[in-house]
Amino acid sequence: MEEHFIQDGFRKYPALRDHPLKTAAQWKLGRAMDDGCGHLWRVGDHLYDLSLFVQSHPGGREWLEVTRGMDITEAFEYSHLSPHVRTVLEKYYVRPAEGPRNSPYTFEPDGFYMTLKKRVHQHLATKVSREEKDEAHKRITNVQDRLVAIFLFLFMATAWTESYTLAILSGVVLMLIINCSHNFYHKKDNWRMYCWDLGLLSSYEWRITHALSHHGYTNTLWDFELSDFEPFADFRVYPKSFVQRYVIPSILMSSSFLFFFLEAVKRIVTIAIGQQRLRPENMLPLVELLFLWLLGCPFVVSVKLWLVIHAVSSFMFGMVGIIAAHHHPDMYHAGDGAFQYGNDWGLGQLDAVRDRRDVDGILLAELTMYGNHILHHLFPTLDHGILDIIRPIFKETCLDFKLPAEWAQSQSPYNQWDLVVGVIQQLARTQSRSLARSKSD
Known part of the structure; x- marks a missing residue:
């Protein structure tokens, strides 16, 4: 079954996707397992530590708290119109990410x-x-x-x-x-x-x-x-x-x-x-x-x-x-x-x-x-x-x-x-x- 869907562009079938308990917490856990960012956040091919930015995030701390350890490229792009946000992001750069993204999107x-x-x-x-x-x-x-x-x-x-x-x-x-x-x-x-x-x-x-x-x-x-x-x-x-x-x-x-x-x-x-x-x-x-x-x-x-x-x-x-x-x-x-x-x-x-x-x-x-x-x-x-x-x-x-x-x-x-x-x-x-x-x- 899983092999049937890999053709859709994802590098691997999402972890915990078929777990019988379908919850937000379970989805977050599966994403963290797949993205492997640890305590960091991934945007594109780079990892960032936004821990010090959580409290001052203009959209509210919740958005960053729930995405720690995840690839947030899509959310980062569709949530921010101004190019200035990239200047802010670069202040928290840590290192290049290991391996390509799981997501098929560009x-x-x-x-x-x-x-x-x-x-x-x-x-x-x-x-x-x-x-x-x-x-x-x-x-x-x-x-x-x-x-x-x-x-x-x-x-x-x-x-x-x-x-x-x-x-x-x-x-x-x-x-x-x-x-x-x-x-x-x-x-x-x-x-x-x-x-x-x-x-x-x-x-x-x-x-x-x-x-x-x-x-x-x-x-x-x-x-x-x-x-x-x-x-x-x-x-x-x-x-x-x-x-x-x-x-x-x-x-x-x-x-x-x-x-x-x-x-x-x-x-x-x-x-x-x-x-x-x-x-x-x-x-x-x-x-x-x-x-x-x-x-x-x-x-x-x-x-x-x-x-x-x-x-x-x-x-x-x-x-x-x-x-x-x-x-x-x-x-x-x-x-x-x-x-x-x-x-x-x-x-x-x-x-x-x-x-x-x-x-x-x-x-x-x-x-x-x-x-x-x-x-x-x-x-x-x-x-x-x-x-x-x-x-x-x-x-x-x-x-x-x-x-x-x-x-x-x-x-x-x-x-x-x-x-x-x-x-x-x-x-x-x-x-x-x-x-x-x-x-x-």
């Missing part, structure tokens, strides 16, 4: 991504005013804050009326809050990122499994969000059983209401075995339960309403996440053997991400259903409100690199239904794209 100075990044930085630094940036950011925070206010109102009304209808509505709004807060945990530490923790999830864990793993290595062997479904649902491309291909999709969709609870159980296990510590924000869901009771709702009824709120939110979150933007036979998945446009990291993202024409352009839908997804993947630490400002630069760069019209003209051929069907097709896919094309020719 960041050539004249390649697509580095060219795009340089142009975006120049545009934002010289063409976009501070007022324009602040206004773009304010649009996003207004949406998040209003959703939080609506949730609090519905939550209190649920307790006072003991209404399961209001509990269902609270769960839907909670899902919208969680998805909207996705914009904030990609950035430096801020209070809005903890809205993610309202739903039995952990912003700390998802910074690892989503921001570092999924965004750095989308749909590859190192993408935690690909391995997290396995062995029950397998989006990789290789020979699969009938059950994996055709029975699992229906189970996957219908059981999404359990997702939050399973994540909570995994967190309890990792805390119990000492892989991570209990964090204050982990207690927010229990605070919700306590408030239901303190607001006058009988305890047993409070527990039932609390379960309904989180089950509904979990179901909606799971459905939106699965059919959002990554699983369709047209997109690269581990087992396809090669990226369609080469190993440049930005082109790899274009190969594994899609936009949806019926979601983009509607701010609430973009923030809560992962719209404007290509630009978000290319620049995940940029505030979502900035993405439309840099779209002309993206289109210009796509034209210069002679990429397909889908990106050069920002006209996605996909709608939400296409990606719903695509999930089912991808779970059933057993042939790489190149083999499928050769047979059709």
